[in-house]
Amino acid sequence: MEKDKLKDKGQLPEEDMAMLMKCQEEVARLMKEKEDMVRLLKEKEDMVRLLKEKEDMVRLLKEKDDMVDLKKGKVEETQQIVDEEKYRLLKEKDDTIVTLKKEKQEMVRSLKEKEDMVSLLMAKEDMVDLKKVMVEERQRIIDEGNDRLLKEKDDTIFRFTKEKEEMVRLLKEKEDIIRLMKENGDVVRSIQKEDMVNSENGSIKDKKQTTDDGNDRLISEKNTIVVRLTEEKEEMIRLLKEKEDTIRLMKEKEDIFMSSKEKEDNKADLKKGTVGNIKQSTDEDTDTSTKEKGDIIRLMKENEDYNNTIMKLKLDLEALKSLHEENCKLLESKKEDIIKLLADKEDNASMILQLKQDSLTKENEDILRLMKEKEDGNSIIVKVKLEMEALRSSYEEACKLLESKEEDVVRLLADKEDNASVILQLGQELEATKRLHETHSQQLETRASQVKEELEHRIKEVELMLEDSIKRKREFEEVSKSRIQFWEQKGIVVNQFVGLQVQNIQDLRLCSVSVRHEILNCQKRWLEELAGLGQNLKVVTNAAEKYHAALEENRKLFNEIQELKGNIRVYCRIRPFQPGEDEGSNSVEYIGDNGELILTNPTKQKEGGKNFTFNKVFGPTTTQDMVFKDIQPLIRSVLDGYNVCIFAYGQTGSGKTYTMMGPEKATEKEWGVNYRALNDLFNISHARRDMITYELTVQMIEIYNEQIRDLLGGGGAQKKYPFVCPNWLHRIVVCVCFLYVLC
Ligand SMILES: Nc1ncnc2c1ncn2[C@@H]1O[C@H](COP(=O)(O)OP(=O)(O)OP(=O)(O)O)[C@@H](O)[C@H]1O
Numbered sequence: 001m002e003k004d005k006l007k008d009k010g011q012l013p014e015e016d017m018a019m020l021m022k023c024q025e026e027v028a029r030l031m032k033e034k035e036d037m038v039r040l041l042k043e044k045e046d047m048v049r050l051l052k053e054k055e056d057m058v059r060l061l062k063e064k065d066d067m068v069d070l071k072k073g074k075v076e077e078t079q080q081i082v083d084e085e086k087y088r089l090l091k092e093k094d095d096t097i098v099t100l101k102k103e104k105q106e107m108v109r110s111l112k113e114k115e116d117m118v119s120l121l122m123a124k125e126d127m128v129d130l131k132k133v134m135v136e137e138r139q140r141i142i143d144e145g146n147d148r149l150l151k152e153k154d155d156t157i158f159r160f161t162k163e164k165e166e167m168v169r170l171l172k173e174k175e176d177i178i179r180l181m182k183e184n185g186d187v188v189r190s191i192q193k194e195d196m197v198n199s200e201n202g203s204i205k206d207k208k209q210t211t212d213d214g215n216d217r218l219i220s221e222k223n224t225i226v227v228r229l230t231e232e233k234e235e236m237i238r239l240l241k242e243k244e245d246t247i248r249l250m251k252e253k254e255d256i257f258m259s260s261k262e263k264e265d266n267k268a269d270l271k272k273g274t275v276g277n278i279k280q281s282t283d284e285d286t287d288t289s290t291k292e293k294g295d296i297i298r299l300m301k302e303n304e305d306y307n308n309t310i311m312k313l314k315l316d317l318e319a320l321k322s323l324h325e326e327n328c329k330l331l332e333s334k335k336e337d338i339i340k341l342l343a344d345k346e347d348n349a350s351m352i353l354q355l356k357q358d359s360l361t362k363e364n365e366d367i368l369r370l371m372k373e374k375e376d377g378n379s380i381i382v383k384v385k386l387e388m389e390a391l392r393s394s395y396e397e398a399c400k401l402l403e404s405k406e407e408d409v410v411r412l413l414a415d416k417e418d419n420a421s422v423i424l425q426l427g428q429e430l431e432a433t434k435r436l437h438e439t440h441s442q443q444l445e446t447r448a449s450q451v452k453e454e455l456e457h458r459i460k461e462v463e464l465m466l467e468d469s470i471k472r473k474r475e476f477e478e479v480s481k482s483r484i485q486f487w488e489q490k491g492i493v494v495n496q497f498v499g500l501q502v503q504n505i506q507d508l509r510l511c512s513v514s515v516r517h518e519i520l521n522c523q524k525r526w527l528e529e530l531a532g533l534g535q536n537l538k539v540v541t542n543a544a545e546k547y548h549a550a551l552e553e554n555r556k557l558f559n560e561i562q563e564l565k566g567n568i569r570v571y572c573r574i575r576p577f578q579p580g581e582d583e584g585s586n587s588v589e590y591i592g593d594n595g596e597l598i599l600t601n602p603t604k605q606k607e608g609g610k611n612f613t614f615n616k617v618f619g620p621t622t623t624q625d626m627v628f629k630d631i632q633p634l635i636r637s638v639l640d641g642y643n644v645c646i647f648a649y650g651q652t653g654s655g656k657t658y659t660m661m662g663p664e665k666a667t668e669k670e671w672g673v674n675y676r677a678l679n680d681l682f683n684i685s686h687a688r689r690d691m692i693t694y695e696l697t698v699q700m701i702e703i704y705n706e707q708i709r710d711l712l713g714g715g716g717a718q719k720k721y722p723f724v725c726p727n728w729l730h731r732i733v734v735c736v737c738f739l740y741v742l743c
Pocket of ligand 1: 574575578650651652653655656657658659663
């Protein structure tokens with residue numbers, strides 16, 4: 001029909017028609033080949049199914065193997081339980097050993113504590129030794145003080161001896177003076193004898209008598225002084241003796257200290273020797289402390305004695321002082337007397353001179369002699385005077401010495417007081433240390449008793465623990481024996497079970513061998529079948545290659561046809577009149593089969609119609625399916641990689657939306673081009689899903705007033721071009737174009 005129509009219209013040449021026919025025949029052939037291919041594909045699917053069945057068989061075999069493995073695992077589990085039980089028993093043994101070791105460590109620790117206690121005791125003893133050293137140091141200081149005192153005493157003794165010598169010398173001088181005075185007396189007596197012989201001048205005799213009396217008085221006074229000096233000398237000797245006694249006492253004191261030191265050393269040695277036995281040492285300490293107490297009391301007594309002697313010495317010194325003062329007073333009075341005597345002597349001398357002048361005569365020579373004698377006496381008196389002055393100076397010096405001695409004695413007394421205070425302090429310290437030592441020894445005793453008790457208690461505890469551990473060990477041995485028996489029985493049962501399992505395993509092995517044989521047979525069969533399938537597949541692949549080649553050829557031919565039809569096609573669809581529209585105002589005069597269209601203006605029919613030519617004109621009766629059938633090849637060419645653009649163009653209400661989408665609530669029959677195109681494409685992609693995977697996307701745009709709007713985008717009608725177009729969209733672009741003509 002179409003051929004005839006073409007012939008009638010004379011639009012297509014015969015060659016083209018022949019080509020088209022050939023193409024149609026070729027297409028039919030290809031369709032047949034396609035059917036063959038579909039059949040082959042079905043066979044292929046069967047092969048795949050068989051392969052799946054084979055896989056299931058393999059899976060079953062694997063499951064069987066797993067079962068065998070599970071049984072093996074069970075046997076291993078029982079073995080593992082036995083091993084675990086053994087391991088637990090061994091662990092318990094190890095734990096008991098560890099506890100015993102810990103107990104041992106505890107014992108060692110307690111022993112170490114004991115050792116520490118002993119070391120502490122040693123340290124305390126060292127402290128006591130240190131205190132002793134301190135005491136010794138103090139004693140040394142005291143000894144040094146004593147030595148110093150002794151030296152001072154020696155010095156004082158030396159001074160006293162010197163003074164003694166001085167005194168002796170003075171006494172000698174005094175004796176000389178006395179001797180001279182006696183001689184003077186003799187001289188005076190001879191003068192008196194001469195006077196008696198002459199008895200001329202009585203006044204001279206009286207005067208001589210007075211001088212004699214003065215001389216006698218002086219002699220008596222000198223004698224008294226000498227007596228006093230001798231007394232003082234004796235007193236000094238007594239003091240020296242007392243000093244010697246004090247020195248002796250000091251030496252005794254030193255000896256006592258030395259003995260106490262030796263005792264302390266002995267004590268230290270004893271302590272060192274008795275470190276292990278604390279009680280004994282404490283007893284010794286108490287003994288020594290009592291001895292020390294006795295020594296201290298004795299020393300205190302000695303100290304008191306010393307104090308008494310010092311007091312006595314003080315009193316003696318005071319007495320000596322008073323004596324010295326008296327002596328000094330006497331010396332002063334003597335001085336005055338001597339001065340008086342000298343004055344008398346001068347008077348006598350003047351008297352003698354007068355007598356000399358008076359006598360003039362006879363006794364001139366005697367008088368001269370007497371005068372000479374008197375001059376001699378005067379010179380002797382002068383000498384005596386000088387001696388007296390010397391004596392006075394010596395007395396002053398002696399007084400000074402006494403004063404210095406007093407100071408020394410005071411200093412010595414102060415030192416003694418200091419020493420006494422030091423001794424008291426030492427005594428107090430000794431008492432304090434003794435008390436401390438006693439308290440410390442008591443503490444040590446209590447501590448030792450406590451430690452002893454603790455140790456006894458610990459020893460008891462350890463003994464109990466040892467007994468417990470022995471009991472536990474026995475119990476553990478019993479339990480282990482019973483457990484070993486139990487586990488031996490269990491082992492027998494397990495061995496029996498294992499034997500059964502081994503038999504089962506052997507059976508399973510046999511089964512598995514048979515299954516393996518079956519599998520090998522199956523594999524052989526499958527290999528044979530696969531070889532057959534491979535051959536078939538080769539055939540299929542050859543056929544598929546041919547099919548692909550045919551498809552390629554078909555596509556080429558189809559595209560050639562499309563090109564021949566025209567790459568740009570313009571269709572016209574004329575919609576039917578809608579209800580309410582005037583059918584009389586129809587402007588379509590003629591619709592040709594080859595796209596001819598003649599339109600006339602109903603108001604100006606005289607002017608004639610206007611001719612239009614399209615690729616095709618769809619009349620008002622044309623259905624949606626008919627329109628899509630014409631467009632379908634173009635849409636399918638998209639799947640071959642061609643870009644296709646279809647768009648609808650026309651005035652408002654001309655039917656663009658109807659053609660592209662369909663009416664509102666459209667049925668499948670009323671679907672527009674878009675729905676149908678997508679449905680067709682989805683069907684093809686589904687049919688070819690095993691070979692090709694298609695990705696389909698849709699984009700709907702509207703061009704209105706020269707502006708492009710994305711109809712499916714989020715922005716809706718508001719979103720204007722250029723909107724973002726994803727890359728993948730460029731692979732397949734479906735654009736439906738239509739030219740509409742409103743009838
Ligand atoms: N071929 C047809 N058969 C039956 N009814 C049709 C056909 N074409 C269009 N119509 C009807 O004509 C009316 C207008 O059509 P449509 O809305 O598709 O026009 P339009 O060109 O899309 O208008 P606009 O540009 O204003 O959107 C609609 O009621 C539609 O149902």
